[in-house]
Amino acid sequence: MPRYLGKDRIAILAALVAPLAVSAALVPFRSDLLNTNVALVLVVIVVAVAANGPRIAGALAAVSAAVWFDFLFTQPYQRFTVTKSADLQTAGLLLAAGLVVSQLAARARRLQVIAITDAGYLARIHDTAELTQSAKSTDVVIDHVRAQLTDLLGLRGCRFEYGSLVGYPPRLEQDGTVAWRGRHWDVDRRGLPDEEVELRIFSGGRFYGRFMLNPTPGTVPPLQARLVAVTLADQVATALDTTI
Known part of the structure; x- marks a missing residue:
């Protein structure tokens, strides 16, 4: 398997799994955490994935983060339903910010002027x-x-x-x-x-x-x-x- 192809596949897998894993780890503390803080943590995960994978990985991570935020941190829990307008806005902003930041990170990764030490x-x-x-x-x-x-x-x-x-x-x-x-x-x-x-x-x-x-x-x-x-x-x- 070519090195870059393997790396991209890992990034895409991380895009699907990492937001879920982090969200699940935060569930025991959701009563003590503001949803906006949870959203910020998930944005960091999106950026990390986007910075180390192809553009599609960043987009998938953003969607995955928004989905699991909705499912695990907005009431009623474990349902893809949002009853509070504040939670709906936070979920929407998480998706929008995740998509924008992930694309910027992917672009920065591609456009970076590599430290030319050769x-x-x-x-x-x-x-x-x-x-x-x-x-x-x-x-x-x-x-x-x-x-x-x-x-x-x-x-x-x-x-x-x-x-x-x-x-x-x-x-x-x-x-x-x-x-x-x-x-x-x-x-x-x-x-x-x-x-x-x-x-x-x-x-x-x-x-x-x-x-x-x-x-x-x-x-x-x-x-x-x-x-x-x-x-x-x-x-x-x-x-x-x-x-x-």
Whole structure:
């Protein structure tokens, strides 16, 4: 089983079980606890699940937390019925807050700029930034980044296209994910798609062109490498922005 797939399955299982387990543990003390405090505890559980699993895990945890809060902490107990308006509001806020916070946590997990301690990654970023400042031609920067992307992502090849967007190839996003046909492509489990992947070059809302990445079948570049690739491409945007 791939490591990420196994981790995601564990997170989804935790999303279903953890809110129930915590709620059950608090039941003996429910006469001494305010329902708002119980709700806050469950929100913490939702955040913990979302921060360590896929987006769906956070959403499931939020729904699970709201369901068990209703079942165990609102009267009449052990029934999916709420008689007090205050409890109904608390349950609704728990669900809404859980969903929002879980999605934010999942986004933060995906968008986090990983502490790049690998000397090779740091050197690529540093060298490209220096070249961007000193190169007399943007073509020099583009060729440098093209070679860096090929090595960094284990590509069979890489080319740069100026001009408008053509077609709907898979796209490497700014957060290191790949979008294709309106869906998220699971790179960590499936590797890069077996066709050209575009990496768009924008600056100030202006589109300059794109790198077309030709993946090697079976290659699974880690998220850190993909984020570095996006950072390198941004250097090209900086170079083009100052010369065009």
